Amino acid sequence: MLRLLLLRHAKSDWHDAAARDHDRTLSTRGKTAAPAVGAHMARHGLMPDKVLCSTAQRARETLALVLPHLSGEIDVHVTRGIYDDSEMDYVETIRALGGNARTLMVVGHNPATRDTALELVGSGNPALIEAIEGKYPTAALAIIDFAADRWSDVERESGRIVAYCLPRHLPAAATSLSALPEAANDGGDTPPTSDNDA
16 A cells, blocks of 8 residues: 655745745745644654655745654655646656655645645545645645555556645644544544565
8 A cells, every 4th residue: 555645835935026936935824834734744653755845945844844743764855846847736756756655745836736636536535525626725735545556556546535634723633634624534544554565
């Protein structure tokens, strides 16, 4: 089994109108939300083996605030492709760069993060799918499981949505993997085994 953690970067700062999009930093709200997501991940054992992160400053800052909450060896790969494909989806990038990770996290942008989730999910709690269709806000995290053994074999609509976490609901989600009041957790709290023989 493979697990994908799709994290949209936390809220960025728009005060500097002259700043290039790629160089925008996190806002105060973003700097609060990112570590809250990291703490939620740690609480539920969501420990990626590998991270694919956009080169954009806001994405790298998001990852830097999440990582202190995680444990174990994590292979971090910062790639411009995640930024450049932000108007597309990340399916081909995930297939190409997922490697031997059992749990892969992608820190990216919208609309690609939302579109990737919707492209890959084929089953699971319909309320979670509907919530993703409605909105994928900054610092939102979708958790999708696959029966495949290799990322290169992951097909569109082959994933099962396990949880969807919105940062504004995290304080009330101490016991639920899904931080979404209107949608119950769909199970799958147990992370995949970390054997890397595939």
